[in-house]
Amino acid sequence: MATQALxxxxxxxxxxLIGNLYQYNxxxxxxNKFKYHEALQSLYRTYGPVVKQxxxxxxxxxxxxxxxxxxxxxxEGKWPLVPPLQETTQMYRQQKQMSLGLGNTNGAEWYRLRxxxxxxxxxxxxxxxxxxxxxxxxxxxxxxxxxxxxxxxxVNDLRLEIGRWSxxxxxxxxxxxxxxxxxxxxxxxxxxxxxxxxxxxxFKLSGLLKLSMPFYKYASTPKWRQLVRxxxxxxxxxxxxxxxxxxxxxxxxxxxxxxxxxTVICLSLFSDGLSTTTPTxxxxxxxxxxxxxxxxxLYEEINSIVGKSEAVTEEHIxxxxxxxxxxxxxxxxxxxxxxxPYLLCNRFFLGFAFRLWPNGTEVSRYTEEDMELSGYHxxxxxxxxxxxxxxxxxxxxxxxxxxxxxxxxxxxxxxxKDSNLVHPYLLTPFGHGTRMCAGRRFAEQDLYVVLATLLRxxxxxxxxxxxxxQIYHTLLFPDRPVRVKFLDRSxxxxxxxxxx
Numbered sequence: 001m002a003t004q005a006l007x008x009x010x011x012x013x014x015x016x017l018i019g020n021l022y023q024y025n026x027x028x029x030x031x032n033k034f035k036y037h038e039a040l041q042s043l044y045r046t047y048g049p050v051v052k053q054x055x056x057x058x059x060x061x062x063x064x065x066x067x068x069x070x071x072x073x074x075x076e077g078k079w080p081l082v083p084p085l086q087e088t089t090q091m092y093r094q095q096k097q098m099s100l101g102l103g104n105t106n107g108a109e110w111y112r113l114r115x116x117x118x119x120x121x122x123x124x125x126x127x128x129x130x131x132x133x134x135x136x137x138x139x140x141x142x143x144x145x146x147x148x149x150x151x152x153x154x155v156n157d158l159r160l161e162i163g164r165w166s167x168x169x170x171x172x173x174x175x176x177x178x179x180x181x182x183x184x185x186x187x188x189x190x191x192x193x194x195x196x197x198x199x200x201x202x203f204k205l206s207g208l209l210k211l212s213m214p215f216y217k218y219a220s221t222p223k224w225r226q227l228v229r230x231x232x233x234x235x236x237x238x239x240x241x242x243x244x245x246x247x248x249x250x251x252x253x254x255x256x257x258x259x260x261x262x263t264v265i266c267l268s269l270f271s272d273g274l275s276t277t278t279p280t281x282x283x284x285x286x287x288x289x290x291x292x293x294x295x296x297x298l299y300e301e302i303n304s305i306v307g308k309s310e311a312v313t314e315e316h317i318x319x320x321x322x323x324x325x326x327x328x329x330x331x332x333x334x335x336x337x338x339x340x341p342y343l344l345c346n347r348f349f350l351g352f353a354f355r356l357w358p359n360g361t362e363v364s365r366y367t368e369e370d371m372e373l374s375g376y377h378x379x380x381x382x383x384x385x386x387x388x389x390x391x392x393x394x395x396x397x398x399x400x401x402x403x404x405x406x407x408x409x410x411x412x413x414x415x416x417k418d419s420n421l422v423h424p425y426l427l428t429p430f431g432h433g434t435r436m437c438a439g440r441r442f443a444e445q446d447l448y449v450v451l452a453t454l455l456r457x458x459x460x461x462x463x464x465x466x467x468x469x470q471i472y473h474t475l476l477f478p479d480r481p482v483r484v485k486f487l488d489r490s491x492x493x494x495x496x497x498x499x500x
Contacts, residue, residue, distance in 0.1 A: 005377040006059060011043070011052035019054025024211040033211045034479075036472040037361050037389060044390045049374040056087065056214045061384045062362075066423035068373040069386045072365055073425065073432045080435045081106050081366035083383050086206040086474055088224075091217070092231050099260070102268040113264060114434075127441040128314045133172045134446055135311040138453035140182040141165045145486050146457070147184065153461075153485040158285075159478065163196030163278045164189075169446050170273040174266050175245040195237060199274050200473070201230040207474040234271070242266045277446065279359040279477045280331075284451060287330040289462035289484045291404050295455070298322055302452045312449045323448055325409040332392045332427065359476045362387050363431060388426050397422055458486040 012020050023029040023039070031039040040062065043051045049065040063069055084090040084104045093100050102113055141161070149155050164181045171179045181192020205227040209216055216224035242263050288295045301322045306312055362385035369380045378384065393401040398408070425432070454460075463483055471479035 005379050006052060006061070006382070009050055009052040009061060009376050010047040012047075014054045018213065019057065021055060021211065021213055033208055034471045034473075036207070036211065037470060037476060040361060040387050041390050044387070050376045050378075056210065058083075058383055061378060061382055063373055063384050063386050064388070064390050065374060066388060066391070066426040069388060070423075070425040071371055071373060072367065072384060072386060075367070075369050075371060076365070076433050076435075077368055078434065079107050079111050080433060081368065082435065083364045083366065085364070086202075086210075088206045088209050088216075088227055089202070089231065092228060096235075098235070099264040099267070101264060101271075103272065111434075124441065127445055130173060130442065131314060131445065131449070132311065133178075134169065134449045135453070137165060137168045137172060137178075137182070138312075138450040140168070141450060142453055142457045144182045144184070145454075146488070149486055153487050154483055155486070158482045158484060159200075159278065159282060160193060160196055162281050162285075163199070163274065164192045165281070165450065166274050166277040167192055167195055169277070170270050171241065173273075173442060174270045175241055176248075177241070177245065191237070195234060196274070196278075198230045198234040199271070202227065202234060203275055203475060203477075204473040205230065207472055210474070235267070238267055238270055239263070241270070273443075276359065276475060277443070279475060281447060281450065282478055282482050283359065284327060284330050284447070285454075285460060285484050286462065286468055286478070286482055287326070287404055288451075288455070289460040292461075294326060294404065294406055295460060298326055298451075299455050302455055306452065306456065312452050316452075317445065317448050320448065320452070321410060322406060323451065325406040327444075327447060327451075328409050328427075329404055329406045332398065359470075361385075361389060361472070361476065388428075391426060397426060454486075457489055459489050461485045461487060 012023060014020055015022065023031045024033050043062060044064045049068060051062040053060050053062065063072060090100060090104045102110065105113065144161065145155055155161055168179055168182055171177055179192060180186060180188035183189050205223055209223060209227070215221050245266065246262065301320060305316050305319050364383065364385050367378055367380055367382045367384055371378050391397050395401050462485065466483055468482065469479045470476040
């Protein structure tokens with residue numbers, strides 16, 4: 001019955017063994033492995049709100065309509081079941097006899113680990129307690145950018161530098177320890193580069209293997225060996241950081257089970273945070289650099305609220321309504337997807353730059369009971385990918401969809417009526433239900449503080465004609481070097497005075 005029900009769902013033609021993978025072959029297929037998000041748009045336009053695909057031997061049902069997404073979420077039980085974001089990482093960990101991590105764990109074991117980790121993550125006081133070090137790291141990033149930028153005011157590899165910032169934040173939160181990778185000419189700086197590049201390789205190779213013939217499951221292919229080397233390096237260093245933290249906490253942690261739980265949670269938070277915050281901040285910086293009126297308005301808000309204070313406080317953040325609207329609007333343009341995001345966030349920041357630049361493509365679930373979606377019967381146990389990103393630039397939901405308009409999210413704005421059109425399950429960047437992001441407050445705090453800190457010091461601009469697009473590496477990343485210019489704000493003010 002389940003097979004017959006799935007057979008009625010529309011989708012591209014499948015073939016034995018290869019399923020729909022032929023569509024991602026550069027020679028014969030219409031899709032590009034690095035443009036999976038565009039393939040989803042094409043599937044939606046061609047087949048409608050519910051589409052079936054076979055990838056890597058798995059039948060996946062894509063669900064696009066917000067009302068259907070709501071239906072999937074509404075039937076979730078206490079322990080929502082999720083497929084792995086990276087099947088390759090799950091396979092690697094199984095081969096190495098490692099814990100699968102929070103994002104790849106289901107059932108009672110996931111719930112137990114999740115409950116242990118969120119006891120502190122959901123307390124506002126815990127978030128505020130972490131704020132001083134978040135300010136320090138943001139200020140260190142601003143100092144580093146000022147130190148390493150060229151005479152053109154550009155940074156050689158902005159993705160690497162933002163990766164260092166993300167790595168430093170993750171380590172400070174998870175291990176209560178600064179890595180020092182924002183310093184210059186030190187071993188810690190080199191360590192930061194190696195970790196950021198290893199993590200980038202893991203996500204790029206995992207995305208490639210997902211949409212390639214799964215030979216790596218049966219033989220050690222060149223790309224699989226590359227992935228294993230990157231995973232070996234990243235996790236060996238991360239485990240060493242966990243061990244060092246456990247030594248510092250040896251009097252507070254007793255028993256093998258507790259130590260194992262702490263290790264699993266720390267590794268999950270550390271690795272997941274790094275991979276998603278980096279593109280999120282990059283997309284926000286690009287959005288600021290290419291929208292000068294919004295940048296000026298945001299600077300005015302930050303300057304009026306923070307004033308001469310050296311650090312951004314919790315009270316400051318609570319008043320920054322335009323900053324929050326800007327980030328939400330950026331996410332609409334950046335699309336992200338996952339199942340257990342940043343600090344347990346439905347696989348992290350779910351495209352935190354919100355509307356225009358989301359950085360993910362799906363939230364995945366196994367249906368727990370039979371249901372009907374857009375007139376199609378979906379049996380229990382079906383792998384469904386929730387893909388709301390196809391609507392983020394749709395005029396049905398967002399009038400003037402290509403424009404970056406933070407004002408559409410402000411309650412006092414005339415454009416607020418735009419956001420009233422949005423289905424509540426269309427834009428859920430931190431997931432929904434019991435598997436939604438437990439670290440949401442930390443993720444937001446990190447982003448708000450660093451954006452405020454950088455804008456207080458720099459004016460951002462971008463080369464004309466250098467429009468940026470997205471590339472699929474498991475999540476969505478900038479498809480080229482992000483050439484933001486960081487112009488010293490104090491010098492700019494002096495020049496303006498001289499001109500007058």
